[in-house]
Amino acid sequence: xxxxxxxxxxxxxxxxxxxxxxxxxxxxxxxxxxxxxxxxxxxxxxxxxxxxxxxxxxxxxxxxxxxxxxxxxxxxxxxxxxxxxxxxxxxxxxxxxxxxxxxxxxxxxxxxxxxxxxxxxxxxxxxxxxxxxxxxxxxxxxxxxxxxxxxxxxxxxxxxxxxxxxxxxxxxxxxxxxxxxxxxxxxxxxxxxxxxxxxxxxxxxxxxxxxxxxxxxxxxxxxxxxxxxxxxxxxxxxxxxxxxxxxxxxxxxxxxxxxxxxxxxxxxxxxxxxxxxxxxxxxxxxxxxxxxxxxxxxxxxxxxxxxxxxxxxxxxxxxxxxxxxxxxxxxxxxxxxxxxxxxxxxxxxxxxxxxxxxxxxxxxxxxxxxxxxxxxxxxxxxxxxxxxxxxxxxxxxxxxxxxxxxxxxxxxxxxxxxxxxxxxxxxxxxxxxxxxxxxxxxxxxxxxxxxxxxxxxxxxxxxxxxxxxxxxxxxxxxxxxxxxx
Numbered sequence: 001x002x003x004x005x006x007x008x009x010x011x012x013x014x015x016x017x018x019x020x021x022x023x024x025x026x027x028x029x030x031x032x033x034x035x036x037x038x039x040x041x042x043x044x045x046x047x048x049x050x051x052x053x054x055x056x057x058x059x060x061x062x063x064x065x066x067x068x069x070x071x072x073x074x075x076x077x078x079x080x081x082x083x084x085x086x087x088x089x090x091x092x093x094x095x096x097x098x099x100x101x102x103x104x105x106x107x108x109x110x111x112x113x114x115x116x117x118x119x120x121x122x123x124x125x126x127x128x129x130x131x132x133x134x135x136x137x138x139x140x141x142x143x144x145x146x147x148x149x150x151x152x153x154x155x156x157x158x159x160x161x162x163x164x165x166x167x168x169x170x171x172x173x174x175x176x177x178x179x180x181x182x183x184x185x186x187x188x189x190x191x192x193x194x195x196x197x198x199x200x201x202x203x204x205x206x207x208x209x210x211x212x213x214x215x216x217x218x219x220x221x222x223x224x225x226x227x228x229x230x231x232x233x234x235x236x237x238x239x240x241x242x243x244x245x246x247x248x249x250x251x252x253x254x255x256x257x258x259x260x261x262x263x264x265x266x267x268x269x270x271x272x273x274x275x276x277x278x279x280x281x282x283x284x285x286x287x288x289x290x291x292x293x294x295x296x297x298x299x300x301x302x303x304x305x306x307x308x309x310x311x312x313x314x315x316x317x318x319x320x321x322x323x324x325x326x327x328x329x330x331x332x333x334x335x336x337x338x339x340x341x342x343x344x345x346x347x348x349x350x351x352x353x354x355x356x357x358x359x360x361x362x363x364x365x366x367x368x369x370x371x372x373x374x375x376x377x378x379x380x381x382x383x384x385x386x387x388x389x390x391x392x393x394x395x396x397x398x399x400x401x402x403x404x405x406x407x408x409x410x411x412x413x414x415x416x417x418x419x420x421x422x423x424x425x426x427x428x429x430x431x432x433x434x435x436x437x438x439x440x441x442x443x444x445x446x447x448x449x450x451x452x453x454x455x456x457x458x459x460x461x462x463x464x465x466x467x468x469x470x471x472x473x474x475x476x477x478x479x480x481x482x483x484x485x
Contacts, residue, residue, distance in 0.1 A: 089120075089251055089291070089317070090282035096291040096317045098310055100395070101155030101299055103168025105252050105292035107147035112289050113177040115248055120286060121169060122253040124186045124260040125301070126202070127229060128166040129209035130174060134465060138162060142175050155298060157431045159460035159467065165299040169252075173232040180233040182245070186260040187238040189268075189276075196225060199236070239277050242284050251291040253317075255310040256301030265338035270309075271330055275323045278316055282323070291317050297395060304399060305340075305371065308333060308364040329358050336368055345372035363393035370399070390426050397426035404436065413444050431460070431467070438477055447481035454478050 087094045099105055102123065109119070130138055141150060141162060154163040163171055172178060187193065194202070196219055203214045210229050217227030217236070222243070225236040235243060258277075262268050295310035296302040302309060312330060316322050322330070336351045349372045352365040359365070366389035373382030383403075389396040400423040407416035420437045427433060434457055441450035454474050462470040 087288055088282075089249070089284075089286040089288045090278050090320045090323065091285065093319055094288055094291050094317055096293050096314045098314045099292055099294050101165040101168075101296060102252060102254055102294045103154035103163045103165050103171070104151050104156075104294070106142065106154060106168055106172060107150050108290055108292055109172045109177045109250060110142060110150075110175070112250060113175065115289065116176075116179040117248040117250045117289055118180045118182055118245055119169070119172070119178040120182045120184070120245075120249050120251045122184045122186075122251075122257045123169075124257055125166040125254065126206035127169055127173075127181070127183065127210075127234065128164070128207045129170045129230065130163075130167055131209065131465065134162065135174070138171050139174070142171060156429070157298065158429055159431045159462050161431070161463050161466045164466065165294075165296070165301075170230065173230050176232070178232060178250070179247070180235065181229075182235050182237060182243060184237055184239060184242065184257075186257050187240075188261050191238075192223070193225065193236065193238055199225060239280050242280065244284060245286060247287075248289050249286050250289050251286070253291070253293045253313055254296055254301065255294060255306075255313060256296040256299070258309060258313075259296075259302050259306060262306075264341045265334065266341060269334065270337055271312075271326055271334050274313065274316065275326070278320075278323055282320065293317065295395075297398070304367065304396060307367070307393070307395070329355050329362070332358075333364070343375070345375040348372045361392050363389045363396060366392070367396050367399070387422075390422070394426040397423045400426075401436075404440075408440070413440060416440060417444070431462075435473070435477075438481075442477060442481050450481045451478065454481065 097105070097108060102125070141153065152158065153161060154168060155161075155165040169181065173181065185193070193199065196217060200214050200217060203210065207214075213227065213229045216229075217225045217234075220226045220235070222237075222241050224238075224241050224243070227234055227236075237243065258270075258273060262270055262273060293310050293314045295307060297304060297307055312333075315327070315330075326334075332351050332355050336348050339348050339351065349369050352368045352372070355362050355365040366385045370382040370385040370389065373379065373385060386396065386399060400419045404416045404419045404423070407413070407419060417437070417440055420433060420440065423430070424433050424437065434453055438450040438453045438457070441447070441453070454477055458471065458474045458478075
């Protein structure tokens with residue numbers, strides 16, 4: 001999947017997309033969800049950080065992620081979040097909530113709905129509306145479901161998934177959680193928003209369900225766009241045209257906002273890109289009820305190689321002093337991003353080990369060593385590093401999907417099966433790993449193991465919207481398995 005911010009000066013084939021290419025093999029799964037990035041912008045115009053209010057996950061436990069499908073919040077264990085209006089975004093320390101995907105912020109937004117705050121949204125995704133078929137079920141979930149059930153059924157690849165990552169904001173708008181949405185879209189430095197006619201066309205292509213509401217958008221005096229979607233006022237702005245807002249705000253930042261305009265460390269150095277944006281936000285003194293940050297790896301908006309990005313965005317929000325003084329680990333990570341562009345795996349290994357001296361439980365540093373070892377044709381040693389990364393952060397097990405393909409192509413089906421087992425152990429609630437296992441078992445003429453697994457999968461409550469045709473796929477595999485008995 002390729003997601004780009006289109007400019008008049010940058011061509012698609014010029015963009016450094018190696019991280020995304022490394023993920024392309026995910027698509028071996030027969031019923032994968034394809035989430036395409038909206039084309040929104042533009043033409044011309046550690047030392048561990050000493051954070052006063054550290055970033056927290058919805059579990060309020062460790063910073064390690066929760067398995068896809070496993071809930072991060074419950075009605076008894078509320079996520080902690082700023083509750084007064086004295087904190088101003090990126091001026092005062094604010095505890096952000098780090099979630100996997102944007103839609104998982106719904107429990108937080110719901111909690112503040114009575115205050116009718118504005119939502120300040122940093123995202124390159126379309127505000128994709130709910131389909132008519134899912135509206136009633138979503139309404140029931142958001143009006144009566146507890147936090148745990150909401151998180152379990154949104155954005156994550158579980159069989160009964162209800163919302164895709166890009167539908168969270170629209171679901172909240174439908175419930176009237178916000179007085180307005182201020183949608184900051186990613187725009188490359190020195191660029192402006194797309195012409196209004198192109199912006200509307202993009203919405204029609206990616207979010208057609210809004211219908212005639214798309215025509216409501218007009219150009220405002222400050223060069224932004226303003227319209228109404230589903231009865232909620234929406235302002236579309238670039239980072240250079242942030243509005244002044246006096247009332248309370250909720251803030252959500254998609255990590256994919258930055259990867260949409262990040263090219264490489266030569267053209268768009270990552271940490272200057274982050275701090276440059278955040279310093280502009282800080283000048284607005286936004287009074288903030290709470291901040292959520294999404295990592296965006298499950299939706300492919302952010303490759304695993306940049307999974308650290310969500311944590312670092314959260315760290316800047318939690319301690320704005322980092323805008324002037326990034327941590328030692330951030331500096332080293334920037335150096336590794338630079339080295340990645342010049343094929344220097346040996347030096348990357350040294351840098352990763354330097355981070356581990358500062359942060360012994362840093363999953364990204366182990367993942368980078370794994371990638372560097374693969375570049376050096378040291379796969380066995382690299383797999384040990386990957387296992388360490390997965391033990392610290394289970395979502396790095398998504399890397400096994402590419403390795404499954406690699407081993408299968410090389411005829412090493414036992415090794416591929418071992419990779420599937422590792423992925424299932426780390427991500428037990430992932431809806432599609434079991435199907436791949438059954439498929440491989442059939443190829444290996446081990447139908448006696450595949451049939452019970454397929455029968456179990458057939459009993460799952462597969463979503464017609466997200467997994468259309470899944471039952472037919474399972475039946476087809478069952479037929480194959482019986483033929484090979």
